[in-house]
Amino acid sequence: MNMAVPAADPGCARLLAGLLEQRTGQRIAPNRSWRLDTALKPLLAGLSIDDVAELARRLRAGRDEALADKVVDLLLNQETSFFRDAGVIESAVQAVAEPLAAGMPVHIWCAACATGQEALSLAMLFAERKAAENWPRMPEIVATDVSGAAIARARQGAYSQFEIQRGLPVRRMMQWFSPNADGLWAASRPLLNAVTYRRHNLVAEPPPAGRFDLILCRNVLFYLVPRLRGQVLERLAGALKPGGLLLLGAGETVIGLSDELRPSRRARGFYEASGHAPSAPGGAAEVASGAQSS
Amino acid sequence: MKTCLIVDDSKVIRKVARHILETLDFTVAEAADGREALEQCRLSTPDVVLLDWNMPVMSGMEFLRALGTETLSHRPKVVFCTTENGMAHIRAAIEAGADEYVMKPFDRETLHSKLQIVGVA
DSSP, rough: SSSSSOOHHHHHHHHHHHHHHHHHOOOOOOOTTTHHHHHHHHHHHHHTOOHHHHHHHHHHHHOOOHHHHHHHHHHHHOOOOTTTTHHHHHHHHHHHHHHHHOOOOOOOEEOTTTTTTHHHHHHHHHHHHHHHTTTOOOOOEEEEEHHHHHHHHHHHHHHHHHHHHOOOHHHHHHHHHEEEEOOEEEHHHHHHTTOOOOOEEEETTTOSSOOEEEEEEOGGGGGGHHHHHHHHHHHHHHHHEEEEEEETTTTOOOOTTTTSSOOOOSSSTOOOEOOOOOOOOOOOOOOOOTTTTO | OEEEEOOOOHHHHHHHHHHHHHHHEEEEEEEEHHHHHHHHHHSSSSSSHHHHSSSOOOOSHHHHHHHHHHHHHSSSSEEEEEEEEHHHHHHHHHHTTTTTESSOOOOOOHHHHHHHHHHHH
């Protein structure tokens, strides 16, 4: 097996980028096609395939769904960290603090959660506020991603030394994580239980059942092909409860993409439904507590 | 510019950390052990100390305890940066007054993240 992977020729690159776009709506810009080789290197090594051209031949044969899944998983951008934009995570918690303090059910959807760090960051903050302020309940947090591999890792809740140190203050690490036998830092059971993970394709499937008080969909639109951005925003708008809030990534906006969302008047930096979004599939009934279990 | 004192008996680690810190716009000073670091803090107290655990002459923990008895212009943030990666060491460091903890090996993202957490980056 060669250490260096030969660069994908334009035809292979188009096939692989097309597979990613077809399944996830995400695109790889032509000037970033070098990423194909780097990203696929572990898969090629694992399958003893010499180059991307051979991988492309196998994919063209078209009967190996598991292989296609693995390729897509590796090509997805899974960049994430604990407390990414910490102030934004805190403002998301604050945005639903009032109903939680009053004992009302609150439902949160972390869309495109990658390996779970964002959802766990929220869960840590909610658990700390619940303990400090005697809130009667935690919110229901459902976290989804298109990648089966990412969701499997998120469910494990075990992170490498590099992952655990990115954004996570050491005191929180000591409180919520402990080293395991595999040399990873494993989330405590109460923390893991605070989040329900499930595989979900944001561009091809209706939102998870029910309606949400808060949806986080950060740093996702940027990677989608432009024609899908508005469709995804409309789906998100339809999944919000009346008065529910949507949080996008820094630099992401609804302007020019959807008139079903507008900047929130009560929560700076958030969006809310403008009032004429269609109902989410499954009806407008609120999600019953515990109904999101996988 | 913020100032960082790197305290490590390894020249290589000091060089790597210095490179990263300079790209993060820090002014960097170096010390090879805890005693040298204490003397530098008396002369010019940095904003943050990046502190190894195991060093000759004076260890990181001994430095941290001695720092607490010094009268300085301000109390620098202290970030341990060590291969002592077990929970017992981490707990001991935080209980002794360290503000953050970096487990070696580290990279730019890790160091930047920890310096942001203690409010100096």
